[in-house]
Amino acid sequence: MFALEAQHVRKTYGGVTALADAGLRVRPGTVHALLGENGAGKSTLVKIITGAVRPDAGVLRLEGSDVSFSDTADAARHGVAVVSQELSLFPDLDVLSNMFPMREPRRGPFVDRRRMAALARPILDQLGLRVSLKDRVGDLSLAQRQLLEVAKALVTDPRVLILDEPTSALDSKTAEVLLDILRVLRDRQVAVVFVSHILEEVMALCDEVTILRDGRTVLDAAPLAGLTIPKIVESMLGERHAELAETRPEATVDLSGTVGAPDGSGVLRVQDVSVEDRLEGVSLTAAPGEVVGMAGVAGAGHQVVLELVAGLRQPSSGQVLLPDGSPAPKGLRAAIARGVALVTGDRRRLGLMLDKPIWDNAGQVRSVALARDGLLVRKGALRRRAGEHAGRVNLRTSSLDKSAGLLSGGNQQKVVLMKWLQTQPSVLLLDDPTRGVDIGAKAEMHGLVRSVAEAGAVVLLCSTDLDELATLCDRVFVLHHGRVCAELAGETLRQHEILAAMNTGSVATA
Amino acid sequence: MTSSTTDAPRPDVEPAAGATTNGGGPLGVVKRAFGMESASVLVATVALILVIGAIHPDFLDPRQLRDVLQQSVYVAILAAGVAFLLAMREIDLSVGAIFGLTLICSAILMRDGWNPWVAVVAGVVLGALLGLANALIVQVFRIPAIVATLATLSMFRGLSLALSNGQQVVGLPLDHAFFDIFGGRVLGIPVSVLVLVVVAIVLTFVLRTTPFGYRIRSIGSNPDAAAFSGISVARVRIQALMLMGGLAGLAGMLGLAFFGSGDPNIGSGFELLAIAAAVIGGTQLRGGSATVVGAMLGAVLLSVVTSGLVYFNIPVNWSSFATGAVILIAVGIDSLLRRRREARAAAAGL
Numbered sequence: 001m002f003a004l005e006a007q008h009v010r011k012t013y014g015g016v017t018a019l020a021d022a023g024l025r026v027r028p029g030t031v032h033a034l035l036g037e038n039g040a041g042k043s044t045l046v047k048i049i050t051g052a053v054r055p056d057a058g059v060l061r062l063e064g065s066d067v068s069f070s071d072t073a074d075a076a077r078h079g080v081a082v083v084s085q086e087l088s089l090f091p092d093l094d095v096l097s098n099m100f101p102m103r104e105p106r107r108g109p110f111v112d113r114r115r116m117a118a119l120a121r122p123i124l125d126q127l128g129l130r131v132s133l134k135d136r137v138g139d140l141s142l143a144q145r146q147l148l149e150v151a152k153a154l155v156t157d158p159r160v161l162i163l164d165e166p167t168s169a170l171d172s173k174t175a176e177v178l179l180d181i182l183r184v185l186r187d188r189q190v191a192v193v194f195v196s197h198i199l200e201e202v203m204a205l206c207d208e209v210t211i212l213r214d215g216r217t218v219l220d221a222a223p224l225a226g227l228t229i230p231k232i233v234e235s236m237l238g239e240r241h242a243e244l245a246e247t248r249p250e251a252t253v254d255l256s257g258t259v260g261a262p263d264g265s266g267v268l269r270v271q272d273v274s275v276e277d278r279l280e281g282v283s284l285t286a287a288p289g290e291v292v293g294m295a296g297v298a299g300a301g302h303q304v305v306l307e308l309v310a311g312l313r314q315p316s317s318g319q320v321l322l323p324d325g326s327p328a329p330k331g332l333r334a335a336i337a338r339g340v341a342l343v344t345g346d347r348r349r350l351g352l353m354l355d356k357p358i359w360d361n362a363g364q365v366r367s368v369a370l371a372r373d374g375l376l377v378r379k380g381a382l383r384r385r386a387g388e389h390a391g392r393v394n395l396r397t398s399s400l401d402k403s404a405g406l407l408s409g410g411n412q413q414k415v416v417l418m419k420w421l422q423t424q425p426s427v428l429l430l431d432d433p434t435r436g437v438d439i440g441a442k443a444e445m446h447g448l449v450r451s452v453a454e455a456g457a458v459v460l461l462c463s464t465d466l467d468e469l470a471t472l473c474d475r476v477f478v479l480h481h482g483r484v485c486a487e488l489a490g491e492t493l494r495q496h497e498i499l500a501a502m503n504t505g506s507v508a509t510a
Numbered sequence: 511m512t513s514s515t516t517d518a519p520r521p522d523v524e525p526a527a528g529a530t531t532n533g534g535g536p537l538g539v540v541k542r543a544f545g546m547e548s549a550s551v552l553v554a555t556v557a558l559i560l561v562i563g564a565i566h567p568d569f570l571d572p573r574q575l576r577d578v579l580q581q582s583v584y585v586a587i588l589a590a591g592v593a594f595l596l597a598m599r600e601i602d603l604s605v606g607a608i609f610g611l612t613l614i615c616s617a618i619l620m621r622d623g624w625n626p627w628v629a630v631v632a633g634v635v636l637g638a639l640l641g642l643a644n645a646l647i648v649q650v651f652r653i654p655a656i657v658a659t660l661a662t663l664s665m666f667r668g669l670s671l672a673l674s675n676g677q678q679v680v681g682l683p684l685d686h687a688f689f690d691i692f693g694g695r696v697l698g699i700p701v702s703v704l705v706l707v708v709v710a711i712v713l714t715f716v717l718r719t720t721p722f723g724y725r726i727r728s729i730g731s732n733p734d735a736a737a738f739s740g741i742s743v744a745r746v747r748i749q750a751l752m753l754m755g756g757l758a759g760l761a762g763m764l765g766l767a768f769f770g771s772g773d774p775n776i777g778s779g780f781e782l783l784a785i786a787a788a789v790i791g792g793t794q795l796r797g798g799s800a801t802v803v804g805a806m807l808g809a810v811l812l813s814v815v816t817s818g819l820v821y822f823n824i825p826v827n828w829s830s831f832a833t834g835a836v837i838l839i840a841v842g843i844d845s846l847l848r849r850r851r852e853a854r855a856a857a858a859g860l
């Protein structure tokens with residue numbers, strides 16, 4: 001008996017087939033992985049199950065009886081809760097109001113905030129989300145917002161809980177907390193569906209797996225026990241199964257000439273920099289050709305370093321020298337004009353114009369903000385350049401005229417990378433650049449980042465993905481409470497060492 | 511523009527679906543000339559003219575239609591500027607007051623013996639400066655433009671009244687070439703209408719092909735992402751509000767040329783008409799897009815409504831109600847047409 005069953009689901013958007021024949025069968029008391037590469041249709045299937053999108057065909061059964069939900073609120077009433085990939089919070093409301101959208105407990109005609117708080121607090125604590133119930137959601141970090149989205153689903157006490165890439169913005173420690181909560185839910189006989197591109201997590205957590213490829217279920221509720229990561233990757237990618245080396249990514253394209261070569265020494269220097277309450281005496285360097293990583297638990301200060309280089313913050317002492325030898329300017333605009341690029345993982349809020357076509361997004365920095373193409377912006381030229389870059393990052397879309405908001409999550413992230421590559425940056429700052437990108441595309445993007453470095457740019461990377469830090473970077477600086485506590489390279493640069501240093505503030509001397 | 515080529519980076523994975531949506535043909539030409547968004551307001555306007563004309567054939571007299579067009583020029587120019595502002599999620603409620611104040615100031619200067627050409631240039635510059643004042647208030651006090659310009663609306667209108675002592679400004683050198691040219695006609699077409707056409711072309715060009723135009727739409731689409739891409743929201747806002755003020759000044763000068771005197775109350779209520787015209791024309795309040803031609807056609811539509819109603823013997827006390835009702839119907843039709851088109855675009859997956 002399945003808690004949730006979806007069969008022969010089909011959905012097309014105009015000429016684009018999102019789902020051709022997809023199914024999903026989840027037993028109660030299991031965690032079920034739903035996998036597939038970017039654009040395979042995972043989110044679409046989730047949306048159809050929760051009533052957010054109407055399918056063209058297909059049946060949906062809940063504990064054996066046919067159902068069809070009119071919207072997500074209807075689904076929630078039937079015990080089906082969803083944590084959607086693209087966060088659906090109200091940025092101007094506070095944390096508490098966001099936890100009970102449209103179903104706040106009432107006392108007479110009034111919202112009963114005291115009861116709401118009593119219900120919400122334990123769940124937030126359990127998730128380790130240390131925010132005040134009165135904090136404005138728009139001021140929270142991406143990771144905090146993602147956890148809040150989970151809390152919002154948990155508060156409905158669901159029978160079926162579907163999580164669409166819930167850990168993509170979380171650091172490994174926070175992600176582990178979430179995974180533990182899911183294990184507890186499993187023991188309480190909840191059926192959990194877990195969508196993720198982080199296969200290590202899937203292996204550690206899940207019991208069964210369903211894999212979608214090009215909108216079809218190619219592996220249906222298989223027990224995970226008999227599977228390995230390479231086998232899973234193989235059925236995700238099908239014939240496209242490329243050699244996904246476990247080793248260091250190599251430069252894949254020759255970008256020489258497309259990257260701005262700086263005049264001075266070419267080395268980015270952060271010299272004894274302090275920022276009140278955030279950083280203390282941080283020094284690090286990054287040379288052209290290198291990919292330098294920065295790791296730390298949330299709030300450890302690694303992101304502050306990116307903000308300093310990008311001109312979003314000023315140091316209270318010490319200085320930040322860009323590769324051309326002069327201090328980092330005040331303000332992001334000036335930094336961008338000097339060749340700094342800032343690729344954000346918070347794509348929907350800071351990265352994209354969701355209602356604009358891909359080509360428009362791709363030209364936003366180079367042609368629009370910097371006006372590098374002169375006094376006129378030619379649509380034809382924008383499209384041509386966007387087409388070239390789309391080929392390079394292997395963007396999967398039916399047309400460059402498609403609105404960015406309609407792309408699958410991973411492909412949206414590629415558009416953000418495209419728009420910065422167009423500026424020919426000399427300093428590439430990456431803040432979780434492969435959030436929600438599938439394993440194949442991630443390898444491609446890593447190859448691209450290496451190519452950018454090889455072409456002579458300085459690359460600084462912050463990531464919540466330890467694997468990414470360990471394989472892509474030449475050196476990794478680990479920050480702990482605002483100080484550099486370790487510099488890892490070569491032999492010592494491994495996930496385990498990074499994790500240990502992040503959490504303890506010292507390098508294991510094993 | 512290259513509307514027929516569609517790049518499909520991975521044609522092996524998904525068929526190119528967008529290739530057929532921007533088709534050619536005569537309809538395609540019209541659509542491109544007016545922009546997709548303004549096609550339906552044009553249809554609504556023509557339909558309304560024909561309906562009124564069917565009942566009262568006098569209305570179709572070219573001279574009557576010319577007057578309708580002539581009367582719509584001022585609001586049309588303001589609406590074009592408002593469309594720019596709405597596209598970046600800003601608004602300016604003082605446009606009618608700037609229109610009035612520039613008109614009064616230039617009239618006073620001319621009466622006091624300034625060369626009319628100089629006075630006219632001063633009027634347009636004054637408009638831009640008033641726009642700058644709006645922008646600085648928004649910037650310095652960090653208040654929304656809607657609040658700032660609500661205040662300056664009163665201030666600018668108050669200045670018009672104070673400077674003119676609440677009286678008509680008369681005694682202008684009406685035989686001067688300025689009044690001849692800009693108050694006159696060429697080949698039967700009012701010169702102010704020709705100016706409107708030029709403004710439409712220039713502004714459309716600015717909106718669609720300059721970094722400034724792209725920045726405006728970028729900001730309206732996602733202000734945070736725009737700032738994160740290195741666009742200075744503050745600077746673009748200043749530029750846009752100055753453009754708006756300059757356009758209001760230009761409209762004021764055309765008004766002065768036509769009326770030949772300065773009424774301190776002229777242009778009261780134009781701000782709401784201009785906003786309505788921009789929205790009718792297809793500029794969305796949520797920002798991100800604008801159509802100059804649409805906004806101007808929206809103003810023409812409003813002008814058709816007010817002039818057309820004169821032909822029906824509507825009791826004076828009901829005329830306001832009737833105007834509103836007709837606007838509602840026209841906008842309703844327009845909106846339904848637009849919905850249909852958007853549904854079709856969505857079905858094509860774009």
Ligand SMILES: Nc1ncnc2c1ncn2[C@@H]1O[C@H](COP(=O)(O)OP(=O)(O)OP(=O)(O)O)[C@@H](O)[C@H]1O
Nearest residue numbers: 013018038039040041042043044406407408409410
């Ligand atoms: N509203 C829409 N209009 C048009 N196409 C859409 C729409 N929503 C999704 N698609 C398309 O359907 C396909 C499947 O998208 P979906 O978001 O389900 O992928 P996904 O498996 O969740 O990918 P990711 O791992 O990147 O999140 C993609 O090609 C996407 O572009």
Ligand SMILES: [Mg+2]
Nearest residue numbers: 042043085409
């Ligand atoms: Mg998805």
